[in-house]
Amino acid sequence: MVKDDFSYESVKDIFTAFLKKKKMRKTPERYAILEKIYQTEMHFDAETLCNVMQNEYRVSLATVYNTIELLLDCSLIVKHPFGGQTAKFEKTFGKQTHHHLICSKCGAVKEFTDKKIRTMLKTKTFATFETTHYSLYIYGICNKCKPSNKRKDKMLLV
């Protein structure tokens, strides 16, 4: 697991500028959370992130939620609706714009990229709405859950 310092240094500056503009304090907790988030490529939820952090920097769950809110505000992370009751988050910088395939049966989430879709959505503008970002979710049945791939499970074929 290589620490992605390049990525963290640039987003740290963005976060610092954001906090300054909002006249909010630059606490070590906030930076520790941001750093941890930018060390992973995966989707994460608040509680998991909080647990993972305990090894290096002690932060409370309330502070994690607080900081996540700030990071959403300055678009350093995005929130995803998959994951049932639990909100999932994902860093935005250092990742190529991508979309998500969500299996309605098993809940598996897979990322994909499509240049044509990306270009089309990036150039779409509105007269009365200032776009910051967008999310595209494609729902369906993944390969593992396809009935044809489950020959042993005859009951599903009725």
Added chain:
Amino acid sequence: MVKDDFSYESVKDIFTAFLKKKKMRKTPERYAILEKIYQTEMHFDAETLCNVMQNEYRVSLATVYNTIELLLDCSLIVKHPFGGQTAKFEKTFGKQTHHHLICSKCGAVKEFTDKKIRTMLKTKTFATFETTHYSLYIYGICNKCKPSNKRKDKMLLV
């Protein structure tokens, strides 16, 4: 408020076929919920729907959740992540395919349609994934929340 019987009759058949296939019971509660859902054009949540229903047909919140789950299964409704903690739903039949603009400041949701986007997404297929539907959410700042439209609110312009 005109009752959209046309719409309801066709979706009722779809629901009946679904219940039959799943060997589930055709209870009056389930049909009453489906009918109520197809009488509105708006996004709704489980609790609001349950409250609105009390006037005509007494159903419990548990049954509303149960039925919503079934309607999601047979794609008669879709689930949306906007609305914070509360899941929002929307009927699928009798509505043109559309997308959503979500204001990050005030939470307002506006629908829009775009033929090019619709065509592109409809024709997109995957080798190992069988698409059933998709959702596109565009986030940003709506006209009402734009700083330039709030001249009186000087503090925001710092």
Added chain:
DNA sequence: TTTGTTGCAAAACGTTTGCAGCCTC
């Protein structure tokens, strides 16, 4: 020194579950 931020614990909230009685099949 001031006051925003933290950790903790309790509360709030939407959603799910267990169960006795009901009603579809």
Added chain:
DNA sequence: GAGGCTGCAAACGTTTTGCAACAAA
């Protein structure tokens, strides 16, 4: 008549809140 479905209420898990202590500015 059997067993799936309902309403009710309690339970659950995530997120938010209140407050005293702390620390950034």
